[in-house]
Amino acid sequence: MTARAQTGAPPARSSFALLRHARYVIGENPVTGIAFAIFVLLVVAALLGPLVTPYDPLASDTSATLRAPSAKHWFGTDQLGRDIFSRVVAATRLDLGIAIFSVALVFALGGLSGIAAGFFGGWVDRVVCRIADTIMAFPLFVLAMGIVAALGNTVTNIVIATAIINFPLYARVARAEANVRREAGFVMAARLCGNGELRILLTQILPNIMPIMMVQMSLTMGYAILNAAGLSFIGLGVRPPTPEWGIMVAEGAAFIVSGEWWIAFFPGLALMLAVFCFNLLGDGLRDIVDPQRRT
Amino acid sequence: MDAAVGIPLLEIRDLTIEFATRRGKVRAVEHVDVSVAKGETLGIVGESGSGKSVTSYAVMRILDRAGRIAEGSIAFSGIDVKAAAESDMRDLRGREISMIFQNPRAALNPIRKVGRQIEDVLLRHVQAAPRDAKAKAIEILKQVRIARPEERYHAYPFELSGGMCQRIVIALALACRPQLLIADEPTTGLDVTTQKAVMDLVVELTHARAMSTILITHDLGLAAAYCDRVVVMERGRVVETAPSSVIFTAPSHPYTRKLMRATPRPGVSLRDLLPDSEATPPPAPAAAADTAPLLVVENLVKEYPRQGTRKSLFKRKAAAEGPFRAVDGIGFEVGRGESVGLVGESGCGKSTTSMMVMRLTDPTSGTIRFAGEDIGTIAARRFATLPQRRRIQMVFQDPTDSLNPRFTALRAIADPILRLGDIRGGAALRARCEELARLVGLPLDLLDRFPHQLSGGQKARVGIARAIALNPELVILDEPTAALDVSVQAVVLNLLQDLKARLGMSYLFVSHDLYVVRMLCDRVIVMRQGKIVEEGPTEQVMNAPAADYTRELLSAIPHPPV
Numbered sequence A: 001m002t003a004r005a006q007t008g009a010p011p012a013r014s015s016f017a018l019l020r021h022a023r024y025v026i027g028e029n030p031v032t033g034i035a036f037a038i039f040v041l042l043v044v045a046a047l048l049g050p051l052v053t054p055y056d057p058l059a060s061d062t063s064a065t066l067r068a069p070s071a072k073h074w075f076g077t078d079q080l081g082r083d084i085f086s087r088v089v090a091a092t093r094l095d096l097g098i099a100i101f102s103v104a105l106v107f108a109l110g111g112l113s114g115i116a117a118g119f120f121g122g123w124v125d126r127v128v129c130r131i132a133d134t135i136m137a138f139p140l141f142v143l144a145m146g147i148v149a150a151l152g153n154t155v156t157n158i159v160i161a162t163a164i165i166n167f168p169l170y171a172r173v174a175r176a177e178a179n180v181r182r183e184a185g186f187v188m189a190a191r192l193c194g195n196g197e198l199r200i201l202l203t204q205i206l207p208n209i210m211p212i213m214m215v216q217m218s219l220t221m222g223y224a225i226l227n228a229a230g231l232s233f234i235g236l237g238v239r240p241p242t243p244e245w246g247i248m249v250a251e252g253a254a255f256i257v258s259g260e261w262w263i264a265f266f267p268g269l270a271l272m273l274a275v276f277c278f279n280l281l282g283d284g285l286r287d288i289v290d291p292q293r294r295t
Numbered sequence B: 001m002d003a004a005v006g007i008p009l010l011e012i013r014d015l016t017i018e019f020a021t022r023r024g025k026v027r028a029v030e031h032v033d034v035s036v037a038k039g040e041t042l043g044i045v046g047e048s049g050s051g052k053s054v055t056s057y058a059v060m061r062i063l064d065r066a067g068r069i070a071e072g073s074i075a076f077s078g079i080d081v082k083a084a085a086e087s088d089m090r091d092l093r094g095r096e097i098s099m100i101f102q103n104p105r106a107a108l109n110p111i112r113k114v115g116r117q118i119e120d121v122l123l124r125h126v127q128a129a130p131r132d133a134k135a136k137a138i139e140i141l142k143q144v145r146i147a148r149p150e151e152r153y154h155a156y157p158f159e160l161s162g163g164m165c166q167r168i169v170i171a172l173a174l175a176c177r178p179q180l181l182i183a184d185e186p187t188t189g190l191d192v193t194t195q196k197a198v199m200d201l202v203v204e205l206t207h208a209r210a211m212s213t214i215l216i217t218h219d220l221g222l223a224a225a226y227c228d229r230v231v232v233m234e235r236g237r238v239v240e241t242a243p244s245s246v247i248f249t250a251p252s253h254p255y256t257r258k259l260m261r262a263t264p265r266p267g268v269s270l271r272d273l274l275p276d277s278e279a280t281p282p283p284a285p286a287a288a289a290d291t292a293p294l295l296v297v298e299n300l301v302k303e304y305p306r307q308g309t310r311k312s313l314f315k316r317k318a319a320a321e322g323p324f325r326a327v328d329g330i331g332f333e334v335g336r337g338e339s340v341g342l343v344g345e346s347g348c349g350k351s352t353t354s355m356m357v358m359r360l361t362d363p364t365s366g367t368i369r370f371a372g373e374d375i376g377t378i379a380a381r382r383f384a385t386l387p388q389r390r391r392i393q394m395v396f397q398d399p400t401d402s403l404n405p406r407f408t409a410l411r412a413i414a415d416p417i418l419r420l421g422d423i424r425g426g427a428a429l430r431a432r433c434e435e436l437a438r439l440v441g442l443p444l445d446l447l448d449r450f451p452h453q454l455s456g457g458q459k460a461r462v463g464i465a466r467a468i469a470l471n472p473e474l475v476i477l478d479e480p481t482a483a484l485d486v487s488v489q490a491v492v493l494n495l496l497q498d499l500k501a502r503l504g505m506s507y508l509f510v511s512h513d514l515y516v517v518r519m520l521c522d523r524v525i526v527m528r529q530g531k532i533v534e535e536g537p538t539e540q541v542m543n544a545p546a547a548d549y550t551r552e553l554l555s556a557i558p559h560p561p562v
Helices: A002-028 A030-051 A084-120 A122-136 A140-151 A155-181 A185-192 A197-233 A245-256 A262-289 B052-060 B086-095 B114-124 B133-143 B162-174 B192-208 B220-226 B244-249 B254-262 B350-357 B387-391 B409-420 B426-440 B456-468 B486-503 B514-520 B538-543 B548-556
Strands: B010-021 B024-036 B041-045 B067-076 B097-100 B180-184 B212-217 B229-234 B237-243 B295-304 B324-334 B339-343 B365-370 B392-395 B474-478 B506-511 B523-528 B531-537
Touching: A002 A030, A002 A262, A030 A084, A030 A262, A084 A122, A084 A155, A084 A197, A084 A245, A084 A262, A122 A155, A140 A155, A140 A197, A155 A197, A185 A197, A185 B392, A185 B409, A185 B456, A197 A245, A197 A262, A245 A262, B010 B052, B024 B041, B024 B052, B024 B067, B024 B237, B041 B052, B041 B220, B052 B067, B052 B097, B052 B180, B052 B212, B086 B097, B097 B162, B114 B133, B114 B162, B133 B162, B162 B192, B180 B192, B192 B212, B192 B220, B192 B548, B212 B220, B220 B244, B229 B244, B229 B254, B237 B244, B237 B254, B254 B486, B295 B350, B324 B350, B324 B531, B339 B350, B339 B514, B350 B474, B350 B506, B387 B392, B387 B409, B392 B456, B409 B426, B409 B456, B426 B456, B426 B486, B456 B486, B486 B514, B506 B514, B514 B523, B514 B538, B523 B538, B523 B548, B531 B538, B531 B548
Parallel strands: B041 B212, B041 B229, B097 B180, B180 B212, B339 B506, B339 B523, B392 B474, B474 B506
Antiparallel strands: B010 B024, B010 B067, B229 B237, B295 B324, B295 B365, B523 B531
């Protein structure tokens, strides 16, 4: 399409400017820099995962069970003698994967229906808002448990459940943002240029809402990881012996009383760092994408 | 300088204000000297970015965090404002110096009754005791000529008109009988007749109290009509200071002369607004077209449901008065190659009319015939994708708001061509956009920029290029220069006239400013409350207005004494 060919050239320049701007924001606020560093670390662990771990995360070693952290086993070993460091690193891919897919799904469902609701109003608005209200009427974690229990105990269903409970958050933010832009001059100008309503929604409104949605996505990413781990912790979703932070914390919890704190502590720490990273990233992303900060 | 009696009330010496930004320190104001004598009205005139507002913020010491006074001194009746403690400044603000801002509605607390807001100020500065505060507040409302003050005491800002809100703000500013009033563009966004009423009130009240006033404005006419002395600022520097009678008859600085020239006033043509060096002879008008009118509007009506008549659970008011008629049975014609001005104050229905002609809003009844075809019956929602769309285009009021912040200038101009035009392929499209850019005088290297990287005038040019991209026959100009500085306005108006002559388009020019309309239009339609009160050739309407309302509009526009 010619439209795409036309827009192709300028973004190259603007993404360079964005990079420079990002460097400025990180320089202003080192916490954002730390968050980005953790993010890069997480992504590397998720991509390379099992390739870089010193031990096989699933291999048990009965001769070395419940060892405290040492030079040989950095994070110690669990009750079956599995290396916890290897398991924590290997779990990154699964946990991050669940979070990314559920956030992508909820953005497609909630974000787009919210924008449509805000832009078209009328019955579309009423339907989307009532769906969101219905979901909000339940305690969200209990709803997620119910969905996974009903649909079956698989990773796909965790992704779906996480997406559904985040639906209202996305639908409402997108609706509010689309609503204020509905009567904007550039939307009217687009109508004069012969754009149909659906095209205005996708080419005029959506790109302007993307920055806000990106921040929203970063913030819910942390929540999605926590939610997936929480479901695994209570025995839904991922099953042992698959390395997953939630299960590992659940398994290790029993050993804390007897003094083997490291089994639950390190996966918990990884979980905390991941959530912490995505929440901080949200703040930084807002600063980077907010044009008012770009003077 | 006029004879200053004793010590001036406010003395600004060698003031330099710096703002810390990404690209290092930026000086918004450099070495400015201003003094205001007791009882004097001083005008600070300049275009956007001239530092006029920043100077006044420094006087109140309400610069935002990035800004600071780098050099110089500000003395207010002997107090050093730069060194004063924050607690002293708090007492000074409101009691000794007060300020009126541009947008009166934003300056008022939306969820507090206006009477209570006046009381708040009185109580804060110990001007009233709790028991007599209400009586004093009503007394003040009476002084700013608010009709039925006892009733309006209980009104919320949203229940009052813009002019009325500005009166409340003036009431707030004057409640503690300050010695200095700073009015920062107090009438921008108000209608001319309201502007006159508000300014007359400010002058009367401040004179009665022997107060000093600083009037910050971009409007030379306003400054001339109401100020004793005028300071002209350009890019953070004072270029000229003189009594207002002198500055308009014998401006000494070239910048003042340029500003003077660019201000629309009686008896000048569009070319006169431009500096001599930029004024090229206008192109010969396109050949006289055929006589059938391009646009015929008959008996056009737009009704909106009245507030509170909608069915609601708690209130079920009977719709006794019927729906509100924003446009009430108007009819007019626009010939080919003609430009017609549609003039009126806010709420007169001129924008609604233009939206209906534009086919962005559906009329309640009436016909809109465009080139012989009744387009009024086609639903607005469907019209966007029809081939007729390319024949009627529009230039919007706010150049910033009407450009998608995520589209480059090139993409914005190309949009109508992509949707409705017949040029395909990247290279041909770019060539056409460059041709349009040259036509509207937009430098080609700006085509790849985003709106926030362009100035107001450049954005206006992008908007115009987009509107003429499809060679429309009718272009509706909705106050296309209202958001621009006078010198930019002069250039844009000339551009519009040249384009019309070159491309043979018809214009429907919607505006509140009769002087601007006068220069660009062949005929004028004056609207009031949804009806046409006067219609005729521009010269006739301007020189011998038949309707009282037109006369009132004309007399309300302040203009420099030329």
